[in-house]
Amino acid sequence: MTQLPSYYKFWHKLGHYSLKFGAWSVLFFLILPILVIIPLSFNAEPFFSFTRGMVTLDPDSYSLRWYNNIVTNDNWLLAVKNSFIIGIFSTIIATILGTLAAVGLSSQYMPFKRVIMLIILSPMIVPLIIVAAGMFFFYTKFNLAGSFAGLVIAHSALGIPFVIITITATLSGFDRTLYFAGLSSGASPVRSFVDIVVPIIRPGVISGAMFAFITSFDEVVVVLFLAGPGQRTIPRQMFSGLREQINPTILAVATLLIAISVIFLVTLEVLRQRSNRLRGLEGHN
Amino acid sequence: MSDSSVNKANAVNNDADAMSAQGYALSKKEMGFARREIRRHKLLAFSLVVPLLLFLAFAFIAPIGSMLHQGFYNPVVNDLVPETLSTLKEWDGKAQPNDIVLNAMAKDLKRLALTRDSGKFSAEINRYLPGSSSVIKSSARKLKRAEDADLADNGAQLLLAANDAWSKPKIWRSIQQAGNIYTDRNYLTALDLERNQSGEIIVRESAQVYMKLYTKTLKLALIITLLCLLFGYPLAYYLANAPSKKANLLMILVMLPFWTSLLVRTTAWIALLQTNGVINTLLLSVGIISEPLELLYTEFSTIVAMTHILLPFMILPLYSVMKGVDPSYFRAAMSMGARPIGAFIQVYFPATLPGLSAGALLVFIISVGYYITPALVGGTDGQMISNIIAFHMQQSNNWSLAAALGSLLLVLILALYWTYDKFIGASNIKLG
Amino acid sequence: MNKKIILAASAVSFMMLAPFKGFAADSLNVISFGGAYGAAQKEHMLDPYTKKTGNKILFEDYSGGIAEIKAQVTANNIQWDVVDIEVIDLERACSEGLLEVIPRDILAAGDDGTPAKDDFIESALANECGVGNIVWTIVYAYNEKTVGSNLPATMADFFDTKKIPGKRAMRKRPQVNLEWALIADGVARADVYKVLATDEGLARAFAKLDTIKGDIVWFDSWSQVPQLLNDGGAVLAQSANGRIFDAIKKENKPFKMIWDAHVYDLDVWAVVKGSKKKELAFDFISFATGTKPLSGMPDVAYGPTRKSSMKLVDPKVIPDLPTSHLEKGVKADGIFWADYGETLGEKFNEWLLK
Structure with missing residues (x-):
């Protein structure tokens, strides 16, 4: 590098340190609110704030009572069960329909690609309140409101864009000649699809499915409008808890949800790296 | 659409051309074969997408269509008082209608009171003429006890005796208007407009609520977008220029909030900001403040929580664009004597614009339609347009108005989405 | 592998669904x-x-x-x-x-x-x-720790921010709030609903509410009240009497109820x-x-x-039951609210947005 005048060096350094400071402050802003919840969920008092005893690490100020609350409360248990049921079924539908469509969409022969893409991705963009209101009007005509089927259909639609995005992304680096090489070496189209394309999109399918699951698992607006008492989900339960009676049980649930997100995040990171390796890309893209 | 069919034709020719360019001399027959083959591929590709499109048509598009319809369509009054409405057709619209109309109304009201539908009727009329709900309900309550024979003879007198408001044309005009099955009224209301007595569209005289709320929503969304930019840009820059191992590790800190439930993050802000929350307790114990600050349930808390929630959507596209910008340009510019700031503005910043606009548009689009966070931390000040839609859906049960407000919001969002697609491409949305 | 995952997932969810179905049905x-x-x-x-x-x-x-x-x-x-x-x-x-x-x-x-x-x-x-099911009532309550030196005693005190400064928690709906505003403004308890049915009476009620509008914390659910009083979110709070009673008896909170002009009702x-x-x-x-x-x-x-x-x-x-305090109370008028609920609800929301 060319020698810079000394006053540049000073400004350069200042710039460097203030950038570093700024970046770390933003990182703290991102992560601290989430971390704060975890110790608070072990609070022995029914408050959302640190007690004196917690700060001095007095073991009596910590307790598992709020976790115990979840396990002994029928409504929470039902919500957990419902969240998984709705999440799993909508993930299956979204993944199957999404994978087929993504393969079609990444074909160079796909007609009206741009318009179709725009439609398929729109559930991600249209505000949930509009989706929820519309579904309430429409689904009640088919007796789908207040039913598991209705929620599964709704959540599938919301999860589909994520499946499409992740799979088309894995296919974007895919070297099509591999597929044709398979064809020309005598394999049937189906055979070469299963042998060549499937292994490549598999990480995309799995991460798309995870996105679809978490979308359903976290969704609350549609649930607010469509679900009856029998279909309450975790976020729905949290929503009404936060509106009505603020209670550290919610913090305990939140902590468990954070643990789930960490697991998902790590899995995805592993998948992404593997996908990059498979597609011959290096490191971070 | 015509564009895409041209492209399609080109694609066919290009493929055939490409094949011949590769050194194959194609006969006419072979060209025909190639075209058929391409058509077959197209059909195959399209048929893979069809199930999804059908599913979305039912699960997603039709519901939105039925919302648009709900904004125009309201048969309730027409179904409830058909007789009164048909007698009202002859009315000149000026003075008190004649006894035939009044008799029909009295009869209808008694019937409605007995079938417990008077509330439905009064709620509809009340939307046209605020205050008329109590007139209708108390009249219905009185007429419920009247004998049928008595009603037939002097229903008009009984009605007028029940409430004086029936002698004024106002309420009748409202019933007439509410009797229309299709109406643009809800859309007008959503735009703070109304029709005057001669049917011209004018600016609504009473409260100007919704335009103010739309403006406020856009203002909040803009503030949040700018804050995300302000926070996201330096962090993305720092991450993009950090050694890749460190960047990958720090990226997890960005992705964790992204993957954490929205409600968890909102809960966190409630814990931090409430009167006895973490921030107030901290500030009090350090002695910076002597009384807890009012942080939660304000516009401020809405902005902070939403900035936190949407920040990753800004960082991800910025980061991926910045990774692609070669830092040596920047250095080269400096070594040629440009000041760092000048070099940054002239060289680096323009190169990051694609990521910046992608992130900013996405954050803006998402925040315009946000519901949950303002509902939970916004109090009365921090409410956005989605919250008033939810209010009309769940509290005031004015579904047609909710649908009209929702349709306007949808138009706004689709315009933004179209812009996004035009400049960035919808399929380029970053998920990490 | 994918198929296996899907199969396993369906198996798991069916297992979860099976006991659930019986549960939901009846x-x-x-x-x-x-x-x-x-x-x-x-x-x-x-x-x-x-x-x-x-x-x-x-x-x-x-x-x-x-x-x-x-x-x-x-x-x-x-x-x-x-x-x-x-x-x-x-x-x-x-x-x-x-x-x-x-x-x-x-x-x-x-x-x-x-x-x-x-x-x-x-x-x-x-x-x-x-x-x-029950006879209950709506009173207002304060926290002895946060109320300050002047103690409230009447409904007028609830609306008197000079005598008792600080936030007032109220339920976000017109019912009871309008009645209280009129009583605090000097309307006799027996005449409340008669006055409220007139336009002037309604204007009077909103004018009285206007005097404390900036000091009101709105809540939706009765269960929020004990927390609001406890946290200092509000100094005075409208409440169903049972919530305050429970916080005093079970959690030893220093709360006090004011029975003046309580609005009693049945559930x-x-x-x-x-x-x-x-x-x-x-x-x-x-x-x-x-x-x-x-x-x-x-x-x-x-x-x-x-x-x-x-x-x-x-x-x-028995002394804590609403029935022991009827002479100080107002009976909530369901018929009035059946006729005026819609109209006043709308006026109330408009007033909130102003």
Whole structure:
């Protein structure tokens, strides 16, 4: 590098340190609110704030009572069960329909690609309140409101864009000649699809499915409008808890949800790296 | 659409051309074969997408269509008082209608009171003429006890005796208007407009609520977008220029909030900001403040929580664009004597614009339609347009108005989405 | 591998679904107000009912009002079966066809043999859509620790921010707030609803509310009140008396109730029109309004609606029951609110946005 005048060096350094400071402050802003919840969920008092005893690490100020609350409360248990049921079924539908469509969409022969893409991705963009209101009007005509089927259909639609995005992304680096090489070496189209394309999109399918699951698992607006008492989900339960009676049980649930997100995040990171390796890309893209 | 069919034709020719360019001399027959083959591929590709499109048509598009319809369509009054409405057709619209109309109304009201539908009727009329709900309900309550024979003879007198408001044309005009099955009224209301007595569209005289709320929503969304930019840009820059191992590790800190439930993050802000929350307790114990600050349930808390929630959507596209910008340009510019700031503005910043606009548009689009966070931390000040839609859906049960407000919001969002697609491409949305 | 995952996932979810289905099929959805009151109902009504009959109950909270019931009935999408509803809303809900008529012959005689129609207090069976459950009241309360040196005593004090500075927590709806504003402005308790029915009276009520508008903290659900008082979120708070009683008795909170111009009312059990489990709902109501279950309500200082239950009440609790303070109170007028609820609700929301 060319020698810079000394006053540049000073400004350069200042710039460097203030950038570093700024970046770390933003990182703290991102992560601290989430971390704060975890110790608070072990609070022995029914408050959302640190007690004196917690700060001095007095073991009596910590307790598992709020976790115990979840396990002994029928409504929470039902919500957990419902969240998984709705999440799993909508993930299956979204993944199957999404994978087929993504393969079609990444074909160079796909007609009206741009318009179709725009439609398929729109559930991600249209505000949930509009989706929820519309579904309430429409689904009640088919007796789908207040039913598991209705929620599964709704959540599938919301999860589909994520499946499409992740799979088309894995296919974007895919070297099509591999597929044709398979064809020309005598394999049937189906055979070469299963042998060549499937292994490549598999990480995309799995991460798309995870996105679809978490979308359903976290969704609350549609649930607010469509679900009856029998279909309450975790976020729905949290929503009404936060509106009505603020209670550290919610913090305990939140902590468990954070643990789930960490697991998902790590899995995805592993998948992404593997996908990059498979597609011959290096490191971070 | 015509564009895409041209492209399609080109694609066919290009493929055939490409094949011949590769050194194959194609006969006419072979060209025909190639075209058929391409058509077959197209059909195959399209048929893979069809199930999804059908599913979305039912699960997603039709519901939105039925919302648009709900904004125009309201048969309730027409179904409830058909007789009164048909007698009202002859009315000149000026003075008190004649006894035939009044008799029909009295009869209808008694019937409605007995079938417990008077509330439905009064709620509809009340939307046209605020205050008329109590007139209708108390009249219905009185007429419920009247004998049928008595009603037939002097229903008009009984009605007028029940409430004086029936002698004024106002309420009748409202019933007439509410009797229309299709109406643009809800859309007008959503735009703070109304029709005057001669049917011209004018600016609504009473409260100007919704335009103010739309403006406020856009203002909040803009503030949040700018804050995300302000926070996201330096962090993305720092991450993009950090050694890749460190960047990958720090990226997890960005992705964790992204993957954490929205409600968890909102809960966190409630814990931090409430009167006895973490921030107030901290500030009090350090002695910076002597009384807890009012942080939660304000516009401020809405902005902070939403900035936190949407920040990753800004960082991800910025980061991926910045990774692609070669830092040596920047250095080269400096070594040629440009000041760092000048070099940054002239060289680096323009190169990051694609990521910046992608992130900013996405954050803006998402925040315009946000519901949950303002509902939970916004109090009365921090409410956005989605919250008033939810209010009309769940509290005031004015579904047609909710649908009209929702349709306007949808138009706004689709315009933004179209812009996004035009400049960035919808399929380029970053998920990490 | 994918197929395996999908298969495993479906297997798991079917396993989860299987026990669930049986659970959902015959469970009755009962909706009430949660908090201490909900806990008392669960202990004395729901749990004994499930124990006796084996019928499962899903117990849910709401924050009152008729909007949710109305949405379900209008959309013909009935999710709730039994609802605990305030009489101030009952008349309106019933006259708008949102509730089933409850036949009186389902009601059991008192444990002492008194026939139901003589055992219930009169107002408990006044509306054909409901069966009285409790007598309760809306008071305001303060926290001794945060109120300062001047102690409130009257309704006028609630509106006097000079005498008692600080936030006031109020339920976000016109009911009771408008009544209180008029009383604080000098209207006699007996004339409140007469005055409120006039335009001038209404303007007067809103003008009085305007004087404290900047100091009001709005809440939706009664269960938020103890927390608001405890946290210092509000210095004075409107509350259902039972919530404050519970916080004082069970958690030793330094709260005090002001009985001046309390607005007393009944809560009733009602059945949402079109409920698919109407008969089961009636069966539950018949059980829940029996002598024994009702006698548990004074746990949270709400009066039972049966004379035979009153005999079982611990005499120590009686001074805390609303019925011991009727001479200072106003009876909530359900008919007024049936006629004016819609109109005033709208005016109230407009006023809030101003």
